[in-house]
Amino acid sequence: MSTLNTPGERKIVTFSLGDQMFGIDMKALIEIREWEPPTPLPSVPAYIKGVTNLRGTVVPVIGLAERLGWTPSVLHARSCILVATIGGKQAGFLVDEVADIILINEDQIQPAPEVETCEQSVIAGLVQVAPRTQEGAAAETSIMVLLLDLESLGLMRHLEMAA
Amino acid sequence: MPVSDELDEIQAIFFEECTEGLAVAEQGLSAMAAGDVSKEVIAGVFRAVHSIKGGSGAFGHAALLAFSHCFENVLDEVRGGKIAATPEVTKVMLTAFDVLADHVAAAQGVAGPPSDAAALAALEEVLATKGAGTMAIASPAPSTPVETTPVDIEPAPAEADQFGFTPVIAGVEELDPFGFEPVGVSMDDLGSGDPQPWTVRFDPSRAAMANGAEPLLAVREVERLGGVMTEVDISALPPLRDLDPEESYLTWTLSVPATVEESTISECFDFVAPDSVVEITRAAASMAPAMPAPIDPSPAEPKTAPPTPVLALVETANEPPPPPRVTSTADARQVEVVQQTIRVDLMKLDMLLNLVGELVIRNSILSDRLPPVDQERVELPELARLTREIQDNVMSLRAQPIRQAFSRVPRMLRDLAGETGKQVILEVSGETTEVDKGVIEKIGDPLTHMIRNAVDHGIEDPADRLAAGKPAEGLIKLSAEQKGARIFVRVSDDGKGIDRVRVRAKAIEKGIIAADAVLSDEEIDQLICAPGFSTADTISSISGRGVGMDVVRSNVEALGGRVDITSTPGVGTTFTMILPLTLAILDGMIVRLSGQRFVLPLTNVIETVRPEPGQVRPMTPTSEVIELRGNYLPVKRLTDMFGLNEEARRSPEESLIIIVESESVGNVGLMVDTIDDRREVVIKSLDQNLYPIRGLGGATILGDGSIALILDIDALVASAGPITSNAPLKGLAA
Numbered sequence: 001m002s003t004l005n006t007p008g009e010r011k012i013v014t015f016s017l018g019d020q021m022f023g024i025d026m027k028a029l030i031e032i033r034e035w036e037p038p039t040p041l042p043s044v045p046a047y048i049k050g051v052t053n054l055r056g057t058v059v060p061v062i063g064l065a066e067r068l069g070w071t072p073s074v075l076h077a078r079s080c081i082l083v084a085t086i087g088g089k090q091a092g093f094l095v096d097e098v099a100d101i102i103l104i105n106e107d108q109i110q111p112a113p114e115v116e117t118c119e120q121s122v123i124a125g126l127v128q129v130a131p132r133t134q135e136g137a138a139a140e141t142s143i144m145v146l147l148l149d150l151e152s153l154g155l156m157r158h159l160e161m162a163a
Numbered sequence: 164m165p166v167s168d169e170l171d172e173i174q175a176i177f178f179e180e181c182t183e184g185l186a187v188a189e190q191g192l193s194a195m196a197a198g199d200v201s202k203e204v205i206a207g208v209f210r211a212v213h214s215i216k217g218g219s220g221a222f223g224h225a226a227l228l229a230f231s232h233c234f235e236n237v238l239d240e241v242r243g244g245k246i247a248a249t250p251e252v253t254k255v256m257l258t259a260f261d262v263l264a265d266h267v268a269a270a271q272g273v274a275g276p277p278s279d280a281a282a283l284a285a286l287e288e289v290l291a292t293k294g295a296g297t298m299a300i301a302s303p304a305p306s307t308p309v310e311t312t313p314v315d316i317e318p319a320p321a322e323a324d325q326f327g328f329t330p331v332i333a334g335v336e337e338l339d340p341f342g343f344e345p346v347g348v349s350m351d352d353l354g355s356g357d358p359q360p361w362t363v364r365f366d367p368s369r370a371a372m373a374n375g376a377e378p379l380l381a382v383r384e385v386e387r388l389g390g391v392m393t394e395v396d397i398s399a400l401p402p403l404r405d406l407d408p409e410e411s412y413l414t415w416t417l418s419v420p421a422t423v424e425e426s427t428i429s430e431c432f433d434f435v436a437p438d439s440v441v442e443i444t445r446a447a448a449s450m451a452p453a454m455p456a457p458i459d460p461s462p463a464e465p466k467t468a469p470p471t472p473v474l475a476l477v478e479t480a481n482e483p484p485p486p487p488r489v490t491s492t493a494d495a496r497q498v499e500v501v502q503q504t505i506r507v508d509l510m511k512l513d514m515l516l517n518l519v520g521e522l523v524i525r526n527s528i529l530s531d532r533l534p535p536v537d538q539e540r541v542e543l544p545e546l547a548r549l550t551r552e553i554q555d556n557v558m559s560l561r562a563q564p565i566r567q568a569f570s571r572v573p574r575m576l577r578d579l580a581g582e583t584g585k586q587v588i589l590e591v592s593g594e595t596t597e598v599d600k601g602v603i604e605k606i607g608d609p610l611t612h613m614i615r616n617a618v619d620h621g622i623e624d625p626a627d628r629l630a631a632g633k634p635a636e637g638l639i640k641l642s643a644e645q646k647g648a649r650i651f652v653r654v655s656d657d658g659k660g661i662d663r664v665r666v667r668a669k670a671i672e673k674g675i676i677a678a679d680a681v682l683s684d685e686e687i688d689q690l691i692c693a694p695g696f697s698t699a700d701t702i703s704s705i706s707g708r709g710v711g712m713d714v715v716r717s718n719v720e721a722l723g724g725r726v727d728i729t730s731t732p733g734v735g736t737t738f739t740m741i742l743p744l745t746l747a748i749l750d751g752m753i754v755r756l757s758g759q760r761f762v763l764p765l766t767n768v769i770e771t772v773r774p775e776p777g778q779v780r781p782m783t784p785t786s787e788v789i790e791l792r793g794n795y796l797p798v799k800r801l802t803d804m805f806g807l808n809e810e811a812r813r814s815p816e817e818s819l820i821i822i823v824e825s826e827s828v829g830n831v832g833l834m835v836d837t838i839d840d841r842r843e844v845v846i847k848s849l850d851q852n853l854y855p856i857r858g859l860g861g862a863t864i865l866g867d868g869s870i871a872l873i874l875d876i877d878a879l880v881a882s883a884g885p886i887t888s889n890a891p892l893k894g895l896a897a
Contacts, residue, residue: 038870039759039862039870039871039872040759041856041859041872042804042805042856042859042872043805043856043857043858044856048853051849051853051862051870051872052870053864053868053870056517056847057847057851057852058847058848058849058851058852058853058861058862058864058870059852089853090852091852
């Protein structure tokens with residue numbers, strides 16, 4: 001089980017949004033599903049794409065790129081929805097492509113440097129990762145993965161700040 | 164891993180039982196405080212606390228165990244009539260109850276450990292002052308409250324050493340490892356005129372200790388009742404090399420004074436492992452019991468309890484006629500106790516409910532598709548009736564008496580009395596009203612806020628009350644009743660009423676209303692539910708943070724209900740929560756708007772109109788009216804309200820107008836593209852994973868797996884105001 005990690009180790013699911021590579025903690029992930037258009041909702045922020053049926057539960061689908069302030073994702077064949085649990089609630093996030101599941105050490109994570117943002121940072125930290133090549137060997141150049149703080153992406157929380 | 168999972172599960176059940184036990188105890192204590200000190204009320208409280216104690220021991224919650232043990236001791240003495248249930252004693256017990264509830268919360272990890280020193284001291288004092296000197300025969304008063312010590316293995320005389328080691332217990336006559344009195348004493352005390360003492364044989368299952376059920380605890384429990392060990396059967400004890408210290412080989416026989424009720428004895432074995440043998444028997448006796456009241460119509464012939472402690476035994480032994488001071492709940496309680504219950508995971512119930520919902524939907528599809536002749540032929544009407552009955556039954560499974568939500572109120576009032584110095588009498592009615600469990604869970608918070616509000620803002624200080632010619636103690640009435648498909652929950656206080664001048668001034672100051680706004684009294688009263696409104700001059704820990712009534716309103720609206728406020732200056736204020744009976748199923752009309760399907764609750768629908776040319780006319784550039792039999796009604800385009808008007812606007816002649824009834828603005832016409840279907844839908848709440856959206860009552864999953872949003876007509880038409888094409892509904896955030 002994923003909880004059997006040795007202390008300090010974390011499993012991270014990485015995915016891309018545009019040219020950026022992001023990661024969320026594997027523990028929060030419920031499933032990855034193919035993109036299908038959700039039912040749109042009235043009077044919600046544009047990044048809430050609507051709601052979808054996840055095995056009998058109504059789950060909101062969030063355009064993660066818009067939510068983070070990037071240009072909205074363009075839908076394509078590999079677009080998918082990462083369904084995660086945030087503070088007891090479930091939410092689906094539209095991402096461009098799921099890349100990998102990686103194991104990192106807590107001490108590899110750098111706190112996000114202070115930058116000017118209009119809202120509380122949703123980036124929990126930065127980590128350098130050597131992407132796997134087709135053969136599975138580590139590549140020469142490493143890339144930056146932005147670890148997301150899922151809690152700060154919770155819908156209620158964002159609303160409270162907007163209110 | 165599975166072991167700890169299982170243990171967690173068992174522990175979760177224990178906490179559930181704690182919650183139930185606390186509710187029972189609180190009810191009983193409240194009844195005692197109200198003057199009903201009948202035997203079964205006290206016994207009920209005792210049993211509840213006893214169960215909590217038993218479980219807490221098994222799960223190693225030492226603080227909870229210690230406290231509940233002490234509490235139980237006092238209750239035991241009260242139950243035995245050795246301590247009179249005076250108002251003072253009841254008060255101590257009420258305080259102890261509060262601390263006990265805190266202990267349970269601490270054991271659950273939801274709160275820190277409470278400081279119980281004061282409550283413990285009070286309990287000890289009750290025990291010491293009222294209990295001393297009046298002890299009955301052979302009943303060693305438990306003066307040390309906590310006994311968590313493990314089995315004391317004391318050396319026994321050498322002659323018993325048949326296995327080449329020091330045995331645990333060899334013969335009762337020679338030694339006294341557990342500190343009980345010799346057999347003779349209690350036997351002699353029981354005069355020949357008294358009924359024969361009970362003989363209790365206890366043969367714990369081999370695996371008792373492995374299951375965490377320490378047999379010694381049960382034995383000690385019996386000893387506390389005055390039980391004396393007469394025999395220990397060591398025949399099952401294997402030779403030393405075969406002996407497994409984790410197994411239980413002994414069988415005890417104890418003699419318990421006849422004055423002890425059988426049910427009391429069997430309670431001692433509530434927590435023994437399954438497969439243990441417990442036999443409670445009594446030699447034939449013809450004399451009346453020596454207790455002050457003839458409580459136990461004991462059978463004259465020996466009676467054998469089944470191997471595992473059975474609840475029914477406890478109940479039947481406790482069945483004298485109900486006391487004269489029965490409230491409406493007492494009867495229900497009586498019935499509840501006798502009924503057999505089974506614990507079911509709520510998820511399973513909901514699954515069942517969903518499936519039944521689907522069944523109902525299929526049924527209505529069938530009846531739509533089959534001509535009446537065929538419907539009769541395949542007995543569809545009968546099938547539909549059965550389906551509906553199943554549905555009703557499943558729904559009733561989720562229904563719970565609203566008492567559960569009310570049960571925390573007395574405690575709150577006690578706490579509030581301590582904080583504010585305002586003494587309040589609580590009158591509860593209709594607490595047996597059954598409501599969907601989901602509703603009960605969600606009205607807890609609003610109810611808390613309403614009660615706090617009533618005490619903090621409604622009820623005056625005792626001095627002010629006396630000056631106003633009212634009794635010093637305030638009165639809060641809490642009631643629930645069902646009217647049709649709605650539940651009315653009322654909180655009324657007899658306080659000073661809403662100070663409308665002050666509310667108005669505050670609302671202007673906070674920018675909630677314009678300074679020159681013309682408002683009716685009712686509208687002013689509603690202002691206290693506005694976000695960010697608070698009139699408390701000082702921010703207390705109770706209310707006054709300006710979120711209270713706002714939260715009440717949004718929570719209740721999220722449930723599909725609303726809050727009514729009526730207030731008379733100087734006389735009091737009544738808050739009424741009007742809630743739907745169920746959150747699960749809705750009879751709806753599936754309509755289509757720009758290709759998207761929505762569900763319109765059928766309860767709102769009056770009629771459907773296909774407008775003739777010219778029947779719908781613009782009134783202003785952005786509003787339209789429909790002429791219907793000489794009356795003009797406003798028409799709202801749902802596509803506009805939902806911002807779905809990317810396509811060209813349909814002309815009214817191509818649309819359907821559904822006339823709906825709303826509580827706020829009367830009849831309104833809603834323009835939709837087409838009507839797809841009429842069916843029952845299973846409501847899924849949006850706030851489970853999102854948050855409530857004004858104008859939507861939730862969502863449902865249609866037969867093809869897609870989601871349709873359920874419209875909340877009242878919120879839709881009331882919140883609309885002037886509708887423009889680019890001003891869709893405001894979400895809650897706005």
